[in-house]
Amino acid sequence: xTETGDLPGRFPVVRSAGVDGLLVSFADGLSEPANxxxxxxxxxxxxQDWDGMEETSSSLVSxxxxxxxxxxxxxxxxxxxxxxxAAQDWYAAQLPGRRRFWRIPTVFGTALAPQLAxxxxxxxxxxxxxxxxxxxxxxxxxxxxxxxxxxYLGELPAAWDIPRQSQLTERIPEGALAVxxxxxxxxxxxxxxxxxxxxxxxxxLFQPEAAEPFLLRAGDEVQFVPIGPEALETLxxxxxxxxxxxxAG
Amino acid sequence: xxxSLLIHRxxxxxxxxDLGRSGYLDVGLSRGGAADRLALFEGAALLGQEAGAVVVxxxxxxxxxxxxxxxxxxxxxxxxxxxxxxAPLVWNASHLLPAGARLSIGPVLHGCYGxxxxxxxxxxxxxxxxxxxxxxxxxGGVLAAGDRLEIGPDGGTETGMxxxxxxRFTGGAVRIVASFQTHLFAAADLERFCSAPLRRxxxxxxxxxxxxxxxxxxxxxxxxxxxxxxxxPGDIQITGDGTPFVLMSECQTTGGYPRIGTVVPCDLPRxxxxxxxxxxxxxxxGQDEAVALEQAAAGARAALRRRLRPLIxxxxxxxxxxxxxLISGVVSGGEPDT
Numbered sequence: 001x002t003e004t005g006d007l008p009g010r011f012p013v014v015r016s017a018g019v020d021g022l023l024v025s026f027a028d029g030l031s032e033p034a035n036x037x038x039x040x041x042x043x044x045x046x047x048q049d050w051d052g053m054e055e056t057s058s059s060l061v062s063x064x065x066x067x068x069x070x071x072x073x074x075x076x077x078x079x080x081x082x083x084x085x086a087a088q089d090w091y092a093a094q095l096p097g098r099r100r101f102w103r104i105p106t107v108f109g110t111a112l113a114p115q116l117a118x119x120x121x122x123x124x125x126x127x128x129x130x131x132x133x134x135x136x137x138x139x140x141x142x143x144x145x146x147x148x149x150x151x152y153l154g155e156l157p158a159a160w161d162i163p164r165q166s167q168l169t170e171r172i173p174e175g176a177l178a179v180x181x182x183x184x185x186x187x188x189x190x191x192x193x194x195x196x197x198x199x200x201x202x203x204x205l206f207q208p209e210a211a212e213p214f215l216l217r218a219g220d221e222v223q224f225v226p227i228g229p230e231a232l233e234t235l236x237x238x239x240x241x242x243x244x245x246x247x248a249g
Numbered sequence: 250x251x252x253s254l255l256i257h258r259x260x261x262x263x264x265x266x267d268l269g270r271s272g273y274l275d276v277g278l279s280r281g282g283a284a285d286r287l288a289l290f291e292g293a294a295l296l297g298q299e300a301g302a303v304v305v306x307x308x309x310x311x312x313x314x315x316x317x318x319x320x321x322x323x324x325x326x327x328x329x330x331x332x333x334x335x336a337p338l339v340w341n342a343s344h345l346l347p348a349g350a351r352l353s354i355g356p357v358l359h360g361c362y363g364x365x366x367x368x369x370x371x372x373x374x375x376x377x378x379x380x381x382x383x384x385x386x387x388x389g390g391v392l393a394a395g396d397r398l399e400i401g402p403d404g405g406t407e408t409g410m411x412x413x414x415x416x417r418f419t420g421g422a423v424r425i426v427a428s429f430q431t432h433l434f435a436a437a438d439l440e441r442f443c444s445a446p447l448r449r450x451x452x453x454x455x456x457x458x459x460x461x462x463x464x465x466x467x468x469x470x471x472x473x474x475x476x477x478x479x480x481x482p483g484d485i486q487i488t489g490d491g492t493p494f495v496l497m498s499e500c501q502t503t504g505g506y507p508r509i510g511t512v513v514p515c516d517l518p519r520x521x522x523x524x525x526x527x528x529x530x531x532x533x534x535g536q537d538e539a540v541a542l543e544q545a546a547a548g549a550r551a552a553l554r555r556r557l558r559p560l561i562x563x564x565x566x567x568x569x570x571x572x573x574x575l576i577s578g579v580v581s582g583g584e585p586d587t
Contacts, residue, residue, distance in 0.1 A: 021479075069540045208387065217276065
């Protein structure tokens with residue numbers, strides 16, 4: 001029987017999510033090994049050919065599996081999931097294949113990204129140091145969610161463990177790069193947010209009518225390369241906003 | 250000549266819908282599709298076609314339509330005032346829409362989402378495997394006056410059939426299962442959540458439905474620190490101010506607010522159709538009971554064709570084929586205006 005309503009004791013833990021889903025959680029807080037485990041385990045789930053499987057996804061530290069409860073019982077599928085969990089140490093697993101390394105041109109600060117100064121101060125850095133820190137970090141897409149194609153990236157150096165703002169920014173534009181809690185979010189839509197707007201890109205992460213509607217995948221690595229505001233205007237003509245990608249090592 | 254449906258007037262919430270798109274959860278796109286999936290099966294039964302056919306979903310208000318050739322239509326979901334060249338049309342039934350006639354669909358009478366189905370389904374550009382508009386993701390958009398919808402080949406000829414309407418358009422009992430975060434709530438709050446009705450707030454759309462508790466809201470100690478997790482349609486999140494929010498077909502794919510429970514899929518049509526102000530009563534059921542409910546609902550969907558009845562016409566009015574009178578007397582050519 002799938003656990004519901006009990007506090008998870010030891011991770012990983014398998015719990016039901018609705019009538020037709022299972023959630024496999026590797027931690028109760030974000031950590032590098034738990035994120036790797038979630039990505040790797042979701043990759044392994046995708047490779048299974050279990051009867052009744054419908055869809056999988058990963059969030060920061062969990063993998064989710066949706067199934068047809070009229071084709072396969074909770075008991076059967078959670079048994080299959082537990083057996084797969086026991087097959088190896090997922091915290092030490094290789095990340096799934098087909099990962100890519102993206103370089104995304106980014107304007108840090110200026111009127112285009114007005115919260116660089118306050119975010120830098122919160123992290124105890126000058127603006128120059130903040131740009132150097134954020135633009136040299138090679139961060140990983142830890143998960144994609146909330147809005148279509150929108151990545152949460154990390155993990156940033158410890159200095160960036162700064163809180164989200166209690167007052168929401170009413171409107172952060174598409175392509176905005178924002179920071180908080182050692183993570184970056186690259187916004188795929190214009191939306192209100194509590195994250196601090198430190199950079200602006202011209203990337204369009206979700207283009208429903210394109211052959212490849214979603215640019216980034218969980219597990220991809222990204223570096224935000226500094227450019228000037230004038231260069232960004234030119235890049236706006238490119239749906240990828242000048243981003244380049246190669247196979248990640 | 251192509252078979253088309255012309256839109257002469259469109260309410261503000263007309264979209265093309267189907268059963269949605271699966272397989273994009275990991276890249277941040279929820280399944281979407283019709284707010285009331287059961288209505289798709291009812292329309293498919295009425296027209297003798299697959300439930301995956303593309304339909305027009307009408308939120309609160311219909312529109313005015315004309316076909317370029319004779320086509321079959323069915324009207325399902327929330328009943329709306331419907332007329333064909335001025336003559337009332339029975340809801341939850343299939344009809345012939347002759348070329349050039351005006352189909353006028355007015356405001357909703359009970360519930361929220363009405364559906365216009367056409368024999369052969371609506372054809373058009375598929376984006377990521379489906380035609381349904383996903384408004385919150387910016388996939389597709391609302392339909393507007395002047396739009397022309399192409400209609401696929403129709404293998405059927407039957408019209409004048411009806412299905413008894415169920416009671417899902419006025420709120421009522423909604424079954425939920427425990428979520429992986431239900432244990433975060435105090436027993437007293439869980440008890441209170443199910444012991445008094447919640448009122449459907451005016452704020453609701455294809456993403457979610459806000460509910461108003463009778464008394465104070467519901468709270469989780471440290472709820473702000475809950476890690477963002479997968480969201481599935483039916484999840485009931487409790488926002489920072491203690492308000493329950495039921496996530497619907499166009500929900501976001503992850504969210505941080507804790508979930509108090511998850512609506513069983515077969516009760517989501519009732520949730521979607523509950524009109525503003527309606528009372529909703531939640532009841533926790535176990536996982537085994539929930540699966541049994543889903544099995545029963547699937548059986549009922551499969552049996553819809555066998556529940557069709559012919560619309561009975563009054564012989565004295567047969568000259569006007571479009572005005573029907575039901576034997577049951579429940580409907581005489583349309584519902585009273587409200």
